[in-house]
Amino acid sequence: MEIKKVESHSTTTLWSRSFLLLLFGNFFIYQGILMLIPTFPLYIKQIGGNDLEASLPFAVISISALIVRSISGTAADTFGRKPLLIIGMCILIAFNCSYFVASGIGIILVLRFCQGIGWGMTSTVLATIMSDIVSPKQRGEGTGYFALSIILGTSFATVLGIEAMKRYNFEVILLISTILVGGGMLLTLGISMESAKKHLKPKRVKKGILWSDLFEKSALLPASLCFLHSITFGGIMSFIMLFGQETGIENVGIYFVGHVLMILISRPFAGKLFDRKGHAFVIVPGIALMIAGLLMLSYSTTTYMLIASSLFYGLGYGAAHPSLQAWAIARSPGERKGAANGTFLSSLDLGYSVGAVVLGLIATHTNYAVMYRISIIFLVAFAVIYGYHLIRNKQGNLKKNENSEKLA
Template structure:
């Protein structure tokens, strides 16, 4: 089987695909548990608020850089070597947190851990793309993204609950175990080596930009950046927002978020494959916009649930559809670069969103912050709408030319 081409049959739930989704779920579960808990640990051992924010931003920065490098590398050196190296780095530096307690050193270790995350997550995404039939790209990418979204929603709840009752070392043990399980499961995935012809094709001299980024994946990636900014605000500050509006059981938001994704995922991916991205992305983006606005005015549990349903359905529909679209637009031998580009823009959006939106919350309130973040979705709809209009005009012009020739 040629690894650089999508599998020819239309079967989606192969052994490889099932293992990839399960491995990704465990890996993201381990990774996401550290997001809300590591900053708290940094402050507990004497770190400042700024150092607590650095533990997230430095990780995101190194992951961002190495996602792009890995995107090119998996198309030249192969998927498996980068996957193995990424997991080794990720797990090794997770274990080093047991040995050191100096804040400055922990920040450096976190920087290196971001390298492993950028390599491992991009490699897994590319292997997933290899094992999804072209005609079921939306559905397959959607189920893969479901493992990410479930971990993103559940892991913070587990991590915070453990930190409230146990030491940070318990979280380190559990996250290491989850990452190790994810790695072991990937070893059961059949990943063919690149042929010499494929390697030669990918090592042809090109610009640094073209090597690291896939140009055809830029539009979906920019749109993903815009939705990732408010997403970073939702995931990072929802607990603090609960304190601001007096809702102690703010965790209910994550349940509604997850349930809508689980309910919508089976038919949204199929709709993407049958009708195209516009039938999924447009209504999904509108739902995300509405969800953010409702959330910003929330003062009761019922309105909180409505906000989570709207936003959960929208995000669960749009994000995986954009990733599938990014891969579809790119050449079969540029899947790694396409996934690297897409995930880099998402990382950047989440990281910048958390930092920039926090300044708005500090100056005003979290409610105002969510209203301002909704402007990103307005810009999303404008850019996407302009693209669709241009595509429609181009299609009409081509159709008119064909009719003129026939007449």
């Protein structure tokens, strides 16, 4: 009877109503929140802020989201997904509206920090819901499409925010952002949470919060690898425009067109390959392509070279990143998937932040081309750590087989 239940679950279609609602809801929420990333600095400058103050809205929301992610994951495992999701999205919408009446850069930054709490809660719970409604045998494919909704939401958000800022004012952008987040909230409320109930952690009374509850140990390896490759992507997002100015390449934004295109192309086969063959068959070629793409980017002097580098890096990123998240979820116990997602997404935030700061310091002492070459070190470290894990895992399996043969 137990075996039949598992088989029945594994044959469930990926494209359920709940999964579609999740993808579209996640797309709108990411688009609504992230369209403020490129536009807030312009607004801060308009109201008299300097360059440092203009960079702070992104920094403070990342810091507060990073702080709250692991706590949110543990809370979602204990108290349920829907209450945390509703609270998180209400915080997002409430603080979006608060910017309409905020005056002064200091007040805006405080509000932005508070909004990051809602962002950390919402994004973590949505990722946890995804791991609930996707069957284990379709985890690689399902996680890939979920990651795609984030990537597309981010890309559209950047374009929509910049174009709206050119034509209108920041108040119009806030209105559009609030509508998008509200629409995403309505969609996600229609998701069935029945599959999440079996993953909930039994509630127990204990004195204080254990540090071990705030992160999932089994997800630390994939999260650490995610941190390393996210440093390089953080450098690309932060400095690609300045790199274009340095090299004289016009329309450098076309880099992200190639990046997204290759992620779209990689999704149908990368997720299925993960489910059938395992993470090594996707992550190893993925990281090799990212190294090649980053090296090509550092030597790019024409638009064609820039596009070629984006295709290599985008294909590698589209294969490696969702596979790392699927691997983190697969390694974690059912009742700790929220904490696993919180751990993984925290490493993503941390990687982007470290990439922007550390690589920025390198660029000030060299140039952006050299900075991108040096950033390859983080991907090499990724390859070394992951390779060591694969070798140790293989040796462990050989020892188990030898012991089994001796016992036989």
